[in-house]
Amino acid sequence: MSQHAIKAVRSPIQRRNRIKLNLWCWAFVSLTLIFYLLFQGYPILCSIYYSLFNWSGMTSNMAYVGLENYRSLLNDSVFWGAFKNSFRYMIMVVPLEVVISLFFAYLLNDEKLKLRTAYRVSLFVPVVVTASIVGIVMVFIWSSNGIINYAMKSMNLIDKNINWLGNAKYAMQTVVYVSVWKDMGTYMIYWLAALQSVPTDVIEAASVDGATRSRTFFSVVVPIIAPTAGIILILCTINSLKAFDLIQTLTGGGPFYATDVIATFVYRTAFTSDMGLPRFGYASAAATMFGIVVIIIGAVLNALKGKLQDLQ
């Protein structure tokens, strides 16, 4: 049989196998895809649609206004304040979260460390606690009569008690600390997974060559876990831009918009109003506009990650 004849017989079989494989893949993905389309895709499309209307979300009279909501947003100082705060929050949270979680992961990856599982669990516990519960408890802890003030006063770090969440000067920082404490466990788990993929013989070789622990970390471990770092960075950035539950329970976006991020702005605009009806359409426009920005940032970060991997 000639080579051409063999190829001619093989390719339909290969094609059939490929189709079969693809079908199986789609079969496994389909359930997730259906749920995604129902509970993520459909609401996103609805939100885009509603953003073109002047609508309270409470009545049936929707007035089509085209891009008017988007135009109004451009002149809304409170929206831009929330927009800025979202990025301020991201810039403060992401480095802290990524570095601290890596630090703990590296520390707790040491097999010689006793009770390391207990430490890992204790650092992961805040992740599984509901954000609203954390919010309520933290309001007490950070209150002017709370334990933070007591501890800082005992150490002579402050002269008089501070209402950390009620003072515009400190509110954002406080929210960031609580957020880092709450979510750090998730990223620590990602880092641990990455660290466990580092071959032990490479570490041992570095040690035999006389490298210190920090040198081994920066020169051997970091290059190996760098691809995971990219994913963690993207996830952390996107999650910080979507922050809502913790901020809503801790401060509600206050005092005087000091911790108001886009999610709290959208929630407040969509469901409450001091005068007149809530503005569901306007809130949808804000959510859509910010969503587009987040997508662009995600795409840019992803492209950067790809570039870095190529360079490596």
Add this chain to the structure above:
Amino acid sequence: MKKRLLSLLLACALLMSVSGALTALADEPITLRVYDWSDSTLVYRQKFHEEFMEKNPDIKIEYTQLTIDQFNSTVVGAIQNGEGPDLFPVPTTLNLTTAVNEGWFLPMEQYLSEGFVDTFQDGVLAEGVQRKNGVLYTLPESGSLSNSMIFYNKDILAECGLEVPTTFDEFRAACKTITETGAGRYWGLIEGGNQANRCEILLRALVQSAGGKIAINGRALTVDGRAPYDTPEMAKAVELLQGIVEDGSLYPDTASISAPEARELFAQGKAAFLCQGLWCIGTWANDHPELNYGVMTPPKGADNGYVANVEGGPWMGIYAKTKYPEAAARYLEALYSTTDYHYQADVVKSGSYVSVIKGVNEANMVDPVMKEYYEAASKCIDVPIATSRDAKFYDFYSTVVGATPSLASIAQGILSQAIDEPMDYLKALSDAETANWKTACETIGVDFAGLEFPNWVAGQPYTSEDYAALQ
């Protein structure tokens, strides 16, 4: 033969089980779903429901209490989709006209027994508030009394050797003395500062006490063609609040606590003054019977200072798509009954609120502070309301877009020291609201001048004759 017998037996068994199920279904009580956010009367409501179900075994009450925000974000969607509860209140963000136009409520009089409506005090089932075009759609929860009275802790005032302050200056000085004497045990004033609406209510009350012309919460009124948020009286009220904050006389966590938390901390003796409403009395009677306190109108900032009456609002109505309108009407009749049920008497006795049913307050108001509150509130005056002048203004509130930062946010910013120059924000707010109100008036086709009441003298009650004089 055996097979036939077996089939016959099976058929009989099937028939019996079906008829049994049908009988059970027929005997099963109907479930009436009731939703609202009346947290201060929860105990009495639950007691009422037990009493009601005992006397009406054919009805099972499924009562759900939410916050206003939860109601707006969850139940409203269900109402629009035809899945709403059988009985629910008009959301605070809507007015009756809009709710009725949306077809949410049934005209209820046809389901109510004769004479029931006559048991209500005169004037409470008002046009535009509970009725639309004469048709009754909702009933009020309680009598409308001012929600900006000042409660004071008598023990703290005695310990500091102070009398009840009556002017702005006295109030600020009293707060300062109290805070200094308390030395970390208690402070002058406490507020639920993370609820911007409470901050706004306090600020508006102080503007009124300074003799400023300002509408009640959530309502629009112009003075010389402008939203009156940058007036000298407003500046005076702001100055007082800023002074209290600067003196350190405001409870330090005020900015991050809610109104119920402030209420609780006041009862624990953490502050001498609290600005809230009647609902506190019932809660304190239950949770802090030892609390020695009194109630006063806000201190005066000018001779023509006043406290405004609040506008009565619509409350519970029967869902237009309910399957059980008769049962829902029976529930409402029982809730307001003074002969077969005790709910109205209970809430008045406990000091939770005043009843809208004739004779209930007179017979059951036993709490001395509640009587004090009632007396203080009776000195409140009616201020002009655009909807009373022209019902078309109900559409104004469905159309107008509120400016930001709102008065509530600015008031919150003052209490939390988040803004240094509040009058700049208030001027910008006046400009923005004036423009927004003009736009809303144009949209619905009413004259912007309808928001102006030139014949109103601040500090004097605005009467029906005054409305008539403007026609």
